[in-house]
Amino acid sequence: MQTDRSQQLFERARQRMPGGVNSPVRAFKSVGGEPFFVQRAEGACLFDVDGNRYIDYVGSWGPMIAGHNHPAVLEAVVRTARDGLSFGAPNALEVDMAETIARLVPSCQMVRMVNSGTEATLSAVRLARGATGRARIVKFEGCYHGHGDSFLVKAGSGALTFGEPDSPGVPKALADLTLTLPYNDFDAATALFDTAGDDIAGLIIEPVVGNANCLPPREGFLQHLRELCTRHGALLIFDEVMTGFRVALGGAQARYGVAPDLTTFGKIIGGGMPVGAYGGSRALMERVSPAGPVYQAGTLSGNPVAMAAGLAMLELVQAPGFHAALEAKVHALCDGLEAAAGAAGVPFSTQRVGGMFGLFFAPGPVDTHAGAVACDTAAFRRFFHAMLRQGIYLAPSAFEAGFMSSAHGEAEIDATIAAAETAFFAIRD
Numbered sequence: 001m002q003t004d005r006s007q008q009l010f011e012r013a014r015q016r017m018p019g020g021v022n023s024p025v026r027a028f029k030s031v032g033g034e035p036f037f038v039q040r041a042e043g044a045c046l047f048d049v050d051g052n053r054y055i056d057y058v059g060s061w062g063p064m065i066a067g068h069n070h071p072a073v074l075e076a077v078v079r080t081a082r083d084g085l086s087f088g089a090p091n092a093l094e095v096d097m098a099e100t101i102a103r104l105v106p107s108c109q110m111v112r113m114v115n116s117g118t119e120a121t122l123s124a125v126r127l128a129r130g131a132t133g134r135a136r137i138v139k140f141e142g143c144y145h146g147h148g149d150s151f152l153v154k155a156g157s158g159a160l161t162f163g164e165p166d167s168p169g170v171p172k173a174l175a176d177l178t179l180t181l182p183y184n185d186f187d188a189a190t191a192l193f194d195t196a197g198d199d200i201a202g203l204i205i206e207p208v209v210g211n212a213n214c215l216p217p218r219e220g221f222l223q224h225l226r227e228l229c230t231r232h233g234a235l236l237i238f239d240e241v242m243t244g245f246r247v248a249l250g251g252a253q254a255r256y257g258v259a260p261d262l263t264t265f266g267k268i269i270g271g272g273m274p275v276g277a278y279g280g281s282r283a284l285m286e287r288v289s290p291a292g293p294v295y296q297a298g299t300l301s302g303n304p305v306a307m308a309a310g311l312a313m314l315e316l317v318q319a320p321g322f323h324a325a326l327e328a329k330v331h332a333l334c335d336g337l338e339a340a341a342g343a344a345g346v347p348f349s350t351q352r353v354g355g356m357f358g359l360f361f362a363p364g365p366v367d368t369h370a371g372a373v374a375c376d377t378a379a380f381r382r383f384f385h386a387m388l389r390q391g392i393y394l395a396p397s398a399f400e401a402g403f404m405s406s407a408h409g410e411a412e413i414d415a416t417i418a419a420a421e422t423a424f425f426a427i428r429d
């Protein structure tokens, strides 16, 4: 495999960009080695600057649910761009977008568009604080909600331990307002709300965790959180930046039948452009400026080209049977990988939820953050590179979900399983 041009680019990049990248996980630090530089992407595949082709299960970290460079999305972007790239004044596509989200996700009667998932979650938390007049928020160990200060908090040893900042630059005084809980632990959540419930503005959760491998909620867990929040007057915030339009057309809230007070979106709703959104009931959303006093704004928010890309993508995911077909492919892939691991005698398991999946180097099923952390990350690292050498691109971290797209066909899935049969044997010693 030729890598000269990627190596040269990475060398240059490291001179002028921290770590050579604009987002940390791209740097391959947790798997070792150096990243490849992408020349172009098409359907299920990435092509790097050295001419290598990869079957891609990262999908730009989620947006590319219809495959890369889908002609309908590309066409919408090009057509819209011809009329101007940004107006800083209202445009019709913003209205179409808000109506589309409200129709697909009924808990969102009103929507505010922003430019990233990070902006969506930090705005939603501001709104939760503004609406309740309370300061504390609750998050779960291993859940990622973007890089806002309040979310960069490591779990303490117990549910009631005050948060410790995960990053220099996050003031302790702010981190103290973030309480953390173990995911899928009913009793810890009850205990925390019994103690601090009346100070909690909101609880934010990835309803299916996709940033600590892929962890589905236990039966009734999301309902339990819904009841705790309602009882204590805290807002339930589903961060559906990843799960929205992926685990079901209506997101995790549709799949599990639990309606949150606020929802955050990103990734798929931008179709590959930088977009985020948050939404909720009319009563809550009318507290956002200029309708209400909770301030939040954005020069490029609701950008016409980004709205056009997102609307085209949302059109594609509404095709009849779209999610059922995606889910069937995830099962075919994960069944094949489990069989290949079994044949090689490698302890391995998977989790699958709609169009996303997790690979665990441990006997399963794993559905807790502690379980995900306990997996054999060294085995994952070897597997990642053994797959990459065969042209299969998995997320370069043991703690990320995998993403299927509608552009992945039987040929790609069979090729992936065949590569895994080789890789599982290769990594045994």
Ligand SMILES: *Cc1c(COP(=O)(O)O)cnc(C)c1O
Pocket: 115, 116, 117, 118, 119, 121, 144, 145, 146, 147, 206, 210, 211, 239, 240, 241, 242, 266, 267, 276
């Ligand atoms: C990706 C992600 C974010 C952050 O979105 P950005 O657009 O990267 O800022 C937030 N929450 C979840 C669940 C995500 O997966």
